[in-house]
Amino acid sequence: LLRVLQEGEYERVGEETTRKVNVRIIAATNRKLAQEVEAKRFRQDLYYRLNVFPIEVAPLRNRKEDIPLLASMFMGHVRKKLNCTGRELTQAEVVKLQTYHWPGNVRELQNIIERAVISSRCGSVKFDLPVPQASGASLKTPIKKNGGNLGEILTEEDMRLQEKANIEAALKRTDWKIYGTGGAAELLGLKPTTLLSRIKKMGIKK
Missing domain, CATH: 1.10.10 (Arc Repressor Mutant, subunit A)
Known part of the structure; x- marks a missing residue:
């Protein structure tokens, strides 16, 4: 991978022929790679080869104006896959989606939209959003189980x-x-x- 990124060429395992490639690699992460490199959990040479034109995308909770468009797009994709039709989101539904804090970002929104459409059997959708709970002073720490993040506690x-x-x-x-x-x-x-x-x-x- 390092050679492909740097030289634009590679050799298949067991071959002696060098092959040229003309590709653009787009990589995404939800981690701070500079910190990962410093902690020696990510290769420094790979980081510098990938970090040519970095674009930082704000989390979904900080750009809630994008939620109506994204939700409508995801709903359209699911309905097309299921070969069904349905109404657009109501104002109340949009507000409900915009109120949620989306710890799982766009992927969580996509999953919730898909689950809502499937559960409704292409009828009137109902969004089953996780309900945050709060009690105690140390609740900013996310609850984890078996290494998985179950969402922020507020x-x-x-x-x-x-x-x-x-x-x-x-x-x-x-x-x-x-x-x-x-x-x-x-x-x-x-x-x-x-x-x-x-x-x-x-x-x-x-």
């Missing part, structure tokens, strides 16, 4: 920030319409007076 402060983000997403989605059909209060399942109180308490401004 503290009370995290939950408050998540609720604020949820309200902001609903207000943005409805262009700050609070009352009536299709308003933010309806999307959030709150009384308008309760929503107004929380907006004031959290210091949310238009």
Whole structure:
């Protein structure tokens, strides 16, 4: 691999003929490779050959405006594979997806969309999102079982920030319409007076 990356050539096992290649390799990781190299868990020579034009993509929880487009795309792919049709996502469903913190990033979104479509048998989808729980002071540490990450556990402060983000997403989605059909209060399942109180308490401004 090092030779292919550096020289653009390789030899098959057992052959003496050198073969040329003209390829562009795109590699992705969710780890900090510079730190992995320093800890000697990743080869330094391979790192420098791969790290020609690095692009850092923010986690899905930091670019929630992409969620509606991604969800719609994944839903279309699954329905095409299952040879079925269905409606588009509602505003309430989009807000629900945008409220979730997505520790598994885009892959988790794709899996949840696929599971929802399959479970609905191409009918009305229902998203089964993991419910974060919070109790205690050391809850920022993810719970692990058999080496696997079961998702982030949120503290009370995290939950408050998540609720604020949820309200902001609903207000943005409805262009700050609070009352009536299709308003933010309806999307959030709150009384308008309760929503107004929380907006004031959290210091949310238009």
